[in-house]
Amino acid sequence: MSFIRPVHGTAGNSEPMSSGLRLLLASGAGLSVASIYYSQPMLGVMGSSIGASDTAVGLVPTLTQLGYALGILLLTPLGDRFDRRRIILIKAALLSVALLLGGIAPDIGLLQVVSFAVGLTATLAQDIVPAAATLAPERERGKVVGTVMTGLLLGILLSRVISGVVAEHFGWRAMYMVAAASVALIGVAAWRGLPTFRPTNTLSYGALLGSLASLWNRHGALRRAALAQGLISVGFSAFWSTLAVMLHGAPFHLGSAAAGAFGLAGAAGALGAPVAGRIADRFGPEVVTRLGAGLTALSFATMLASPWLEPSHRLWLIAAGAIGFDLGAQMTLVAHQTLVFGIDPAARSRLNAVLFVCMFIGMSIGAASGSLVLARWGWVAVTLLATTSALAAFLVRLVPGARAPQSRPAQASSAL
Structure with a gap:
């Protein structure tokens, strides 16, 4: 093999x-x-x-x-x-x-x-x-x-x-x-x-961790990517952390197996990530970040219509939305990683760490705020929260950014 x-x-x-x-x-x-x-x-x-x-x-x-x-x-x-x-x-x-x-x-x-x-x-x-x-x-x-x-x-x-x-x-x-x-x-x-x-470097462990802050301060492209992906993660996590609770209540009264089935719908959306990567290779990752963030916001926004539908139709709408926003979130993440990895080949692990720490922070905020919003205002408020956070990410990507710095020589991160 x-x-x-x-x-x-x-x-x-x-x-x-x-x-x-x-x-x-x-x-x-x-x-x-x-x-x-x-x-x-x-x-x-x-x-x-x-x-x-x-x-x-x-x-x-x-x-x-x-x-x-x-x-x-x-x-x-x-x-x-x-x-x-x-x-x-x-x-x-x-x-x-x-x-x-x-x-x-x-x-x-x-x-x-x-x-x-x-x-x-x-x-x-x-x-x-x-x-x-x-x-x-x-x-x-x-x-x-x-x-x-x-x-x-x-x-x-x-x-x-x-x-x-x-x-x-x-x-x-x-x-x-x-x-x-x-x-x-x-x-x-x-x-x-x-x-x-x-x-790619000989920094001590303390200096290596300290350089995370330096990379954040030095590269605006990293800050924009981390902020936008963090905002998308808020809505992503708010949806998945509250879905099972929502399905368990009226009018659905469904068990945990049903929530797992929606996970399969989300997985279908994830399969589109390689296509997003090819688009990024051909037209540039900046275009893909906007497409992904826009698709995420649109998918969440369609779920706002769910209270006016019959329960069975509502489930189909939520499943379609899950496919759409999972694809959008994955497209955006792939494009952000492509952008970030091009900033400095000698710092790819640290750049990836910064991006994912911000993404994890967004997911934590989404899980906590989603549960609170669901308890106080219901499922429509959760989808509104997710739509708002995705729109904010789209706006972050629309703001023109400074040209990314030139990468260091490619041999800096080559294999032996």
């Missing part, structure tokens, strides 16, 4: 990336980030199985998300200081071990500790994306990043559906075992298929 043969790509590589290597990178991103979300549909059975209270077991996904956020901030920048291949292999091994321990955890205390470790090491996904941007030839970087990000988003959207089915038929511990095995296989494939990457 082509993806298990060592390649030695460079940032200036003119050869197209093999389909096997693209599959490896997309699968690695999707399976690693999925580890963060497997536990969410299984919390009820996990609590009863190990005798934990609802409050204690509710900390499992919280600690996982906290670990992931800290990992993006504290670990992802290391990709500019050390060989990315080595980092990917170490994180894959540690993530596999953490998931294995989760599957055999005898009590809630160990499960909580393991959940935090899963979040930290699942940032493997954020090392794979800059690696893909480095290995891809410049003319198809958007397409390659789009393919990898499709894998990542599919991992997020499908993880809850898969874990719910596996837990129902084989138990929640089986899901952890399956996840551990899948990440271990990705680690073996990466060991055989990825080249080594030359570090």
Whole structure:
């Protein structure tokens, strides 16, 4: 198989990336980030199985998300200081071990500790994306990043559906075992298929983290991308964090399986990301950011009509909107990453860390504000919040920005 043969790509590589290597990178991103979300549909059975209270077991996904956020901030920048291949292999091994321990955890205390470790090491996904941007030839970087990000988003959207089915038929511990095995296989494939990457700087760890603020202050293109993606993430998270609650109430009275089915609708939208990458390669990522943000806002806005429709028609409208805004959010993210990775090839890991920290902040704000808005004003107010945040992102992208600085020489981030 082509993806298990060592390649030695460079940032200036003119050869197209093999389909096997693209599959490896997309699968690695999707399976690693999925580890963060497997536990969410299984919390009820996990609590009863190990005798934990609802409050204690509710900390499992919280600690996982906290670990992931800290990992993006504290670990992802290391990709500019050390060989990315080595980092990917170490994180894959540690993530596999953490998931294995989760599957055999005898009590809630160990499960909580393991959940935090899963979040930290699942940032493997954020090392794979800059690696893909480095290995891809410049003319198809958007397409390659789009393919990898499709894998990542599919991992997020499908993880809850898969874990719910596996837990129902084989138990929640089986899901952890399956996840551990899948990440271990990705680690073996990466060991055989990825080249080594030359570090792009020799900064100390403290200086490396401090440079995140310098990059933010220096590059207006980074600030615009981070702000716009953060605003889109507010609406994205507000929708998905309140959907199950809304469907459970009148007039639908649907269970968690129905919310999972909407996740499949969102996954259909994510499949359009490679197309967005090709458009970015041909016409420039700036155009795609506006198209994506506009499609996201329009998709959310159509849901404002749902109160005037019959319940069955309302469900179809929400499903269509989910496809549209997931596609729009993914298009915008791919374009933003293409923009950000072009700012400075020697700082791709740190630039990606800044972008995703802001995206995570937006998702956290969206989850909190969505729940509050739903409780006080109902579902229409949630869709209005999502529409407003997406329109704000569209306006950010419409404001003319300064020309992005010239990238440093391509060999700065080449593989050995």
